[in-house]
Structures are given as structure tokens and as C-alpha cells.
Amino acid sequence: MSKMKNTIDPAVNYLLPLAKKAGIETVWDRFAAMKPQCGFGELGICCRICWKGPCRIDPFGNGPQRGVCGADAHTIVARNLIRMIAGGAAAHSDHGRHIALTLLEVGEGHAPAYRIKDEQKLRNIAEKLNLAPAGKDIRQVAKEVALASLEDYSRQKYSISCNWAKETLTAERVDKLVELGVMPHNIDAVIAEIMHRTHVGCDADAVNLLLGVIKGALADYTGMYLSTELSDVLFGTPEPVVTAANLGVLKKDAVNIAVHGHNPVLSEVICDVALKMNEEAKKAGAKEGINVVGICCTGNEVMMRRGIPLATNYLSQELAIITGAVDAMVVDVQCIMPAITGVAGCFHTEVITTIATNKIPGATHVEFREDSAFDSAKKIVEVAIDAFKRRDNRKVNIPDYKQTAIAGFSAEAIMAALSKVNAKDPLKPLIDNIVNGNIQGIALFAGCNNTQVTQDNNFITIAKELAKNNVLMLATGCGAGAFAKNGLMTQEATEAYAGDSLKAVLTAIGKSAGLNGPLPLVLHMGSCVDNTRAVKVAVAVANKLGVDLDKLPVVASAPEAMAEKAVAIATWAVALGLPTHIGIVPQIMGSSVVAKFLTEKAKDLLGGYFIVETDPKKAADQLFTAIKERRKGLSI
Ligand code: BF8
Structure with a gap:
């Protein structure tokens, strides 16, 4: 049987042999070492919810068919699935909360690094949320929209659906979801409810849990929807832009800063500050100044709004560092492999974490705060310029692969x-x-x-x-x-x-x-x-x-x-x-x-x-x- 290829990305295929030669481990090495992966886990029939366990169900019917508490395979699989949904919804909606709180700060005049970039969109949203924006000051509208969004995290009445769910779907879909009892009333409460109903000795009915899966997913939808819409208000609604993608977007003669993660609240300010600090980078010897590139979804955010080139996507994030040309990888939340600091240790690259709840051993932590966003971003760019001065050009291998991308x-x-x-x-x-x-x-x-x-x-x-x-x-x-x-x-x-x-x-x-x-x-x-x-x-x-x-x-x-x-x-x-x-x-x-x-x-x-x-x-x-x-x- 022929071995499955790791990737079709030519830049990754160029770099992987170099990584191997240098003894640098990547995600594909760790995947190979992990094989064979646990069959119980693959089937979802391993339960680790309490300390009587771990329990596992024999899929062939010869061994135990119930965990120690009596949960069967259906209960265990449904519980594992719904907890994944809670994790996903928590990630998206916490991101959404961050954006809504930033909008609130802007409305209240406390966040000088941010402004309302798309006023018309804000007013349209306010109309959609029935906030009667006509004639109101834009900052007032921002406050009201932010508060109506935050209400979707705090409402206690089960009978009232989340604003951002009920106002964004077809009426027929809303009725159907309400009838099924799966419309969320409060994103946080739905996530808490999932954690509660899957505690040992709670919901054991797989079908009931699956309805909870749908409800949790709709809480995720709600948090995502408001996150996108409010991000557009703060950072601009994307319009077609021609840019480039793949690791060939890194520049040999620039301070390369890779922004990685998900939340534009940080990366937008870094892009602004990087533009202002170009001269400092040049003084440090970077002829082309500062080159900001994106990875994963932060990459998509700044690509859509600013035409910042995308260096790579999730699986090849370590490879960006292996080019030897990334001076700083600035990360916020989600989909950041903890392995990157190990890879960075083989180079001069600074991995900079920015969020108090998302730290990685081996990284430099520069706390990012909205009220002093410019200062945090400046500090981050300074760390990148400093790292550039330590770059070992003999280790630089930028693959000559990039594609135009609209x-x-x-x-x-x-x-x-x-x-x-x-x-x-x-x-x-x-x-x-x-x-x-x-x-x-x-x-x-x-x-x-x-x-x-x-x-x-x-x-x-x-x-x-x-x-x-x-x-x-x-x-x-x-x-x-x-x-x-x-x-x-x-x-x-x-x-x-x-x-x-x-x-x-x-x-x-x-x-x-x-x-x-x-x-x-x-x-x-x-x-x-x-x-x-x-x-x-x-x-x-x-x-x-x-x-x-x-x-x-x-x-x-x-x-x-x-x-x-x-x-x-x-x-x-x-x-x-x-x-x-x-x-x-x-x-x-x-x-x-x-x-x-x-x-x-x-x-x-x-x-x-x-x-x-x-x-x-x-x-x-x-x-x-x-x-x-x-x-x-x-x-x-
Ligand atoms: O949020 S697509 S690997 S980076 S989870 Fe992560 Fe998956 Fe990429 Fe963006 Ni989404």
C-alpha cells in the first residue's frame, strides 16, 4: 500500500526534507509516531467524564457494553460529541464577546485604537436588531448594538431566542427551531447547560443529547454571526482585493511578522503600528521594512480587509518558522500548535503570546489590552525588530512558491x-x-x-x-x-x-x-x-x-x-x-x-x-x- 502524501502544498514539500535534515520535528512526524491511534477514541466510545473510569465499550460486543455507571455506547458517544460542540461554541462566542465588548468600549469612548469603520453597516445592524437607529449619534448606536449583542450572553428567559439567531434566519427556520426546542436564548447558558447535562449521572438519553447538540451548534452560530458583523463595523466590511498566498510571501529583506490565531482586535492594530514603524525596521537593516503576513484565520481576517498576504494555513504553521525568515509569530487564540515554540527554538524567531488565557511554554508574553492597544502592538513590533537583528541568514530558506489570490x-x-x-x-x-x-x-x-x-x-x-x-x-x-x-x-x-x-x-x-x-x-x-x-x-x-x-x-x-x-x-x-x-x-x-x-x-x-x-x-x-x-x- 502506498503511503499517503502529507500535503499537496509545494512550499511544504520543499521545506519538509530540510526540516528532516535539521532534525526538526513537525506535525506529520508526531502524527506518524502516534499511530496506530486509539480505536476506542476513534469510535467515540471512551468515557473520561468521571474518575470511576476511564471506561470503554467493546465495539465487537465481547467485552463491556456499559461503563461503570451504566452509560452505554450511545450515551457516551452523544456526550462526547456535545462536549465538542460546547468547546467550539465557547471558542467562537468568546471571540464574539471580545468584539462586542470592544464595540461597547468604542461607543463609550474608551478605546482610542479603534473606531467605527463602517457606519452604514452599524446602522443596518441596528435596524435589524430593531433598535431604531435613525437620528441617533453613531456612538450611541454602537453602544446599543453592543448591548443587544451582549444580551445574547446574558438573557435568563428561556422563552426568548437570541437576537442574532432569530433576526438572521428565515421565519420558517426560526419557527422550526423554536418548535424543536433548540433555539438558544443565551449562548453562555447553553454552553453551561451542556457541561451540566453531561456531568456524571445526568442526561443519558442519546437522542435528547443530540437535540442539545443542535442547540449548542446554534449557540455557536449566534456567537459567530455577531462576531463577523461587529468586526466589519470596527475594521471595515471586506471588498475584493488582490493579494498573494503561500510561504513565498515572506521577504528576505524585511522584518517578517506572522500574525496567527483568530481575533482581529489584535492583528488590526499590529498592522497599523507596523506601517508606522517601517523606518525603525529599515534602520535595523531590513531594506524592505516590515512585512506582515497571516496564518490561519487571523491571516484570513487581515487578508480580506487589508490585502495582507496569507503565509499558510493550519497544518503548515510550523513550516513558516522553518523558513528561518519569520522574526516574530504573534498569536492570540485558537488553532495555535504548542509545538511552534520548540521549532522557534531552532531559529531566532520570537513566538509572542498576547492573551492571558492563551500562553505557551517557551513563548514571550506581551499582554494585549484594548485600552492600551497601540502600546502593546508597539512593544510586539519592537520585539520582532530585535529578533530580526539576530536572524541567521544561512538558515533562511523561503520557498519560491506563492499564488495570486483574490x-x-x-x-x-x-x-x-x-x-x-x-x-x-x-x-x-x-x-x-x-x-x-x-x-x-x-x-x-x-x-x-x-x-x-x-x-x-x-x-x-x-x-x-x-x-x-x-x-x-x-x-x-x-x-x-x-x-x-x-x-x-x-x-x-x-x-x-x-x-x-x-x-x-x-x-x-x-x-x-x-x-x-x-x-x-x-x-x-x-x-x-x-x-x-x-x-x-x-x-x-x-x-x-x-x-x-x-x-x-x-x-x-x-x-x-x-x-x-x-x-x-x-x-x-x-x-x-x-x-x-x-x-x-x-x-x-x-x-x-x-x-x-x-x-x-x-x-x-x-x-x-x-x-x-x-x-x-x-x-x-x-x-x-x-x-x-x-x-x-x-x-x-
Ligand atoms: O477557525 S479552519 S484549523 S484556523 S478551526 Fe482552525 Fe480549522 Fe483553520 Fe480558523 Ni477554523
């Missing part, structure tokens, strides 16, 4: 492009082309990289297949990173891979929007937290057609999913009615009840359901089949 397709940017085709009715050209079959459907790619599969390969393979079948594609998170690094966010990719009718539509819209050619093959919609941008477009289409989301020819795919956040996103996509593909075998297969619920019963309850398929070509077929089924349902 990013910045927020829902508003897509509407703006469509309005160039039809100013009065921007959705009409999109809907007409879906109805006449020029666009067969829409696929949203989300989620991570995962060592279980060849890095980026599932994304690229599925996208090329769907492109042939004239499916319009959107991407976020490390999926967007995969497409950007591999050249699928270009006009050339549209020419090369899109089916004829899709190509014609993308060309017509692109030309009307002044792009002098087609839109890129895959539209970059932002970071992982920005998946709700796609929901915004889908809800607008559904409302215009007068149908619910589960009738639309829209599918989702997380072909290399890894994180708890990805599990939560995929689950809310199902809750919203979308057929949702996962390209990794999820850790739930030890329970037929859980597996059947998520892949079959969910369809009856919600319209959406999970498709589990590890072969990317077969996955593309199944996604296209789901699209065709939806088209048939609409008689188009």
Missing part, C-alpha cells in the same frame, strides 16, 4: 458585484442563473486541515469536480487558505476549471464589476468565524424565493475538518437545512443511534443532514447529487 467577498461585496448587473434587483441575476441551470448550486467549503488526510487535497479535488458541474463555490477558514495557496482564487482558475455556463456567469458578473475578467473560481468569504456570511446570502435568496433554506440547492463541505469549532459549524449547517459533507470519519461511529440521527433522521427533522465520505471524488459526486435533488424539489 479575497474579500463579504456578502455585501457579492451583492455589490451583482448590483452592477442589476442595480434594482441585485439578487435577480444570481437567482435567474440558478433557475436556468447556468449555476447548478452553491457549495460552501469550510474547516480545517487534518493530518488524517493529505493537506489541502480534499478541498482542491472536490472543488475541481464541482466546478466542472457548474457549482458556484465559496470558502472560509483554512479551506480558503487551501484554495488561495493552490491558485483556485484566481481568474485563471475560472478559465481553467469552471464548466462553460458557470464560466459565462462568473465572467459576466466579473466584467460588470470592473474586474476585467471573471470572478475567481472560489470566492474567499473570510475566516472560520465568517461562515455566517454565506448564510446571509442564502437567507436573502431564500426570502426572495419565499422558501426555507432546506429547499435551496446549497451544500456545505468540511473535507478536512479537525477542530471542535468545525464540528459546531458543520452541525449548525445541518440545523439550517444544508446537506453537509465531512471528509474525515467523525468520532461518533461507535453509536448507531448517533450516526443514524446525524446522517438520516436529521433530514426529516431539519432538512439538513451529514454526508460522511473520505474519498474526495465520491464526496463531490454526493454533494452534486444533493444539489440535483434540491433542484428537483424546486422543479428547476
